[in-house]
Structures are given as C-alpha cells and as structure tokens.
Amino acid sequence: MNYLGHIFLSGENSQVRIGNFIGDFVKGNKFKSYPIDVQRGILLHREIDRFTDNNNNVSEITNFFRPLYKRYAGIISDMIIDHILAKNWNLYNETTLNRFAARFYMLLIINYRMLPRKVQYITPFMIQSNRLYSYSTKKGIIEAISIMERHTSLPEKSQYLPELLDSNYNQIQEISLRFIDEVSEYVKQLLTDRSI
DSSP: OOHHHHHHTTOSOHHHHHHHHHGGGOOGGGGGGSOHHHHHHHHHHHHHHHHHHTOHHHHHHHHHHHHHHGGGHHHHHHHHHHHHHHHTGGGTOSSOHHHHHHHHHHHHHHTGGGSOHHHHHHHHHHHHTTHHHHTTSHHHHHHHHHHHHHHSSOOSOGGGHHHHHHHHHHHHHHHHHHHHHHHHHHHHHHHHHTOO
C-alpha cells in the first residue's frame, strides 16, 4: 500500500498516523528517537509492508504491471491499490476522502518539525496538489506515478498505463478490494491486541 492506505489503516490516533506515514523514511532503530505513538506507527508501517509483500492478492495485482515495470511493478501495484481504496472510499469510511485528506494535511503541518527531511520536502507539494484525494481518479493516480517517474529511478512508462488499466480494471479492482479487506482485518487485530 502507498500513502493513503497506510494513513487509512492507522486508526484514530493522530501520532500513529504520522508514524505510519513516515515509516519508509525512518530506517533501522532510528524510530526509537520518536514519541511512543509515532514509534508504534512506524512499526505498524513495517508490519503492513511485511503483510503486503507476502500477500497472494498483491502478487496477482503486481503481475499485471510486471511486463511494463519489471522489478518496479510492486511500487505501481501499491499505488494502484491506493487508487482503488480512494475510488471506493465510501465503503470504508464515513468521512469524505476530501475531508479525511484535509485533516491529515493539517496534521502534517502541526507536526512538520518532527517529520524526516524528505517528508518535509514533499509535504507542500502533497498539500498543494491534494495528492491523497487525487488518487481517487485514474487521471490522478497516473499523474502521481508520472511524477514519481520524473523524480526517482522508476522507469518512464506511465503513458502506457491507461490502456493497461482499462483492459484489466475490473479484475484489478476486485483483487484490490479483497486485499484491502484482508489487510484491514490484520491491522485491526494488531491494534486490538496492542501487538504494536
């Protein structure tokens, strides 16, 4: 899962949300320098990644993108799962996606000094483009992938994505929704048991 999925799975604790959001940017034991609930969010992020990496549904989704993106197909599948979550947001949350995103952006602003430097750098762009909400459309998610292609080692293949998505969309959506249900149950259990 990408940004939206991690934030969504964090529950109601705002500090856990921050930790889950920054999880990719905090390596090794550096998480211990953060407040306890942010630490929990970082550890939760790692658990979600572990679950995702070993999930058959995610493997199925990744296979759609492997011919185009090769070893980067997992990154694309994570972003597409976020798109499916955003598009079907009303199935999972009573708050509108736009309001949910706005509240999270405010949380980033309030906690800006705590954020890792790379996250501080992307935060203004994320807010200005309303990135989390933009995931809800095919155009928005393809634009987000295109931006990543320009700023990372991700190969520039986004021009082929509309056709690939259109021809496999129903199947990708069905598998993604199945995965979202599975990972939601897994995280709910982790948070209930206080395993994190």
